[in-house]
Amino acid sequence: MNKKNAIIALATTLFLLSIIHACKKEENPPTTTPYTFPEIPNFRAIPTDISNPITIEGVALGKKLFFDPILSLDSSISCSSCHQPQFSFADNKIKSEGVHQVLGKRNAMALVNLAWQKDRFFWDGRTTTLHEQITFPIQDPLEMQNTLDEVENRLQKNPTYVDLFWKAFGTKNISIDLVGKAIEQYEKTLISYNSxxxxxxxxxxxxxxxxxxxxxxxxxxxxxxxxxxxxxxxxxxxxxxxxxxxxxxxxxxxxxxxxxxxxxxxxxxxxxxxxxxxxxxxxxxxxxxxxxxxxxxxxxxxxxxxxxxxxxxxxxxxxxxxxxxxxxxxxxxxxxxxxxxxxxxxxxxxxxxxxxxxxx
Ligand code: HEC
Ligand code: HEC
The missing domain is CATH 1.10.760.10 (Cytochrome c-like domain)
Incomplete structure (x- = not known):
């Protein structure tokens, strides 16, 4: 190999290495920005949960999921169908209607200042965390009538969601656990303090x-x-x-x-x-x-x-x-x-x- 070829080979190698490096860099988890809560002098401090830190990216994803009918069997209802912002996230009905207008068993609960409710959710207290809570309405035959696998599959096939999960959690593998964590983050930002x-x-x-x-x-x-x-x-x-x-x-x-x-x-x-x-x-x-x-x-x-x-x-x-x-x-x-x-x-x-x- 003459000197000129050696230089070309070296330059090519360096070029390829820099591309590999650039690609790798893109695969580094993106940085997230902590969500800033308002200062509320008449409230106790917001209990922190180190297992699910609240970030701007996580809240944005959670909000999109909360309002997206993709979570229900026939994509007809979202969380927000029964938890509507104008009713303090309740639904103004005696009992809620699920997919195919089936009538639920109980009155929808208002979602407000949930960040301070750390122990039990639902009228019967059947779940202790907000991120596990979401598995109930998704699978409930009187609500979204879906399966957890189907929700994961649908979201995984959707490039917008793959990108949002990547930005919020640094992974492109969408799991129900992360769906729950994103929605939990959003729910904890539903703070009412100006009554x-x-x-x-x-x-x-x-x-x-x-x-x-x-x-x-x-x-x-x-x-x-x-x-x-x-x-x-x-x-x-x-x-x-x-x-x-x-x-x-x-x-x-x-x-x-x-x-x-x-x-x-x-x-x-x-x-x-x-x-x-x-x-x-x-x-x-x-x-x-x-x-x-x-x-x-x-x-x-x-x-x-x-x-x-x-x-x-x-x-x-x-x-x-x-x-x-x-x-x-x-x-x-x-x-x-x-x-x-x-x-x-x-x-x-x-x-x-x-x-x-x-x-x-
Ligand atoms: C022994 C505990 C207890 C006492 C005392 C009590 N409540 Fe309640 N309250 C509850 C429970 C439990 C519920 C929900 C019951 C249910 O849905 O079956 C409730 C529900 C309510 C609701 C309905 C809220 C909603 O979103 O559906 C209102 C309003 C209310 N109470 C106001 C009052 C007022 C005003 C008083 C005093 C006059 C009072 N409560 C005394 C336990 C109590
Ligand atoms: C078909 C109507 C319906 C849909 C859809 C629905 N919910 Fe609910 N939600 C309810 C009803 C009704 C209750 C009370 C149920 C019970 O206690 O058995 C409830 C309770 C809750 C609670 C408990 C609040 C508390 O104070 O304990 C949370 C949190 C919640 N829902 C979040 C969600 C999320 C997140 C979704 C979407 C994944 C969702 N819901 C979808 C009707 C609905």
Missing amino acids: KFDKFSRGELMLTDSELRGLEIFKTEKGDCFHCHSSTAPEVFISPDRTFANNGMDTITNVIDFADFGLGDFTNNLSDYGRFKIPTLRNLAFTAPYMHDGRFATLDEVIDFYNQGPKGSPTLEPIMREKAEKRLETLGHWGLNLSAQDKADLKAFLLTLSDSSFVQ
Whole structure:
């Protein structure tokens, strides 16, 4: 080999090496940008989850998946069909409709400030993390009617998704676990913190006299709401001491007569029959109808129900029974004895927890 050929060979080798290097570089996982949450002085810090750090890329992917009907059997419904932004991510129906308009079993839950709800999801608490939660609606015969394999296959065949998973997670192998993690990231960014009550908590405005009286009823024995829904967890208004309760909606002598076993459905424990996840009270102005079965169309009906007092059943929350028994001694009945004005005040307070900026 003469000198000239040697130089050409060397140059060619270097050129090829640089191409290989460039290709390799493209295969390095792209860098992600941490998602910045707003500063919210009246909230506790957002619990961090090191197993699924929230990034701008992950949230963007999760949002796309949440609104994409590709997850359902016939590509007819998405998560957002039953969790619509304008209803604080509930659906304004008594019971949700799945693929082929099949009617679901329960009322869709509002999705708000889920980042602070770390332990149990669903009315019956059957899942402990948001990324596992997604496997239920996808496979539910009353919801998306799909299979996890089919979802993985469809997404894997879609170059846009392959690219988005690459950007968010540095892999082109799409798995249900990552689908769940992306949706979880998006769900944790659904933060509502500009209700009238939030502004009041931050000293930005004053509540009306009626709203203040309602707050007093809410957090004292007079209304007895605070044992289960509490302002000490202002992000969710669920008492830190309780996750599930039977709030006495039905008179039942034998627990197997509950129309829905609730937590008992999941634990098979008779003492959990008729107990349900205590729901958030945020954004009630947008989340009617109320309760796991959507039985109450208005907040007035909800307040009338509590005012009449709980109905008896073996799993009625002990604190509720205890307070009701006390009222029986003093008032002669289980009811709260709220006046028309008290009920109007309580409703006015509950409505201060609604945040119209969140539903826009
Ligand atoms: C057909 C309507 C429907 C679809 C589609 C649907 N959901 Fe739901 N969702 C519901 C209903 C109804 C509940 C309450 C079910 C229960 O408790 O058994 C619920 C509950 C939830 C909860 C629990 C909230 C809490 O506070 O415990 C989360 C989170 C959720 N859905 C997210 C999703 C995601 C993510 C998707 C898409 C992968 C999805 N849902 C698809 C109707 C639906
Ligand atoms: C013993 C616990 C407990 C007490 C006390 C209690 N609640 Fe509830 N609340 C619950 C549970 C559990 C549910 C859901 C029940 C179901 O769907 O079966 C609920 C549901 C609600 C809902 C419906 C929310 C929705 O999105 O469907 C509202 C509104 C509400 N409660 C307001 C109040 C008010 C106001 C008071 C006081 C007058 C009160 N609660 C007292 C446990 C309680």
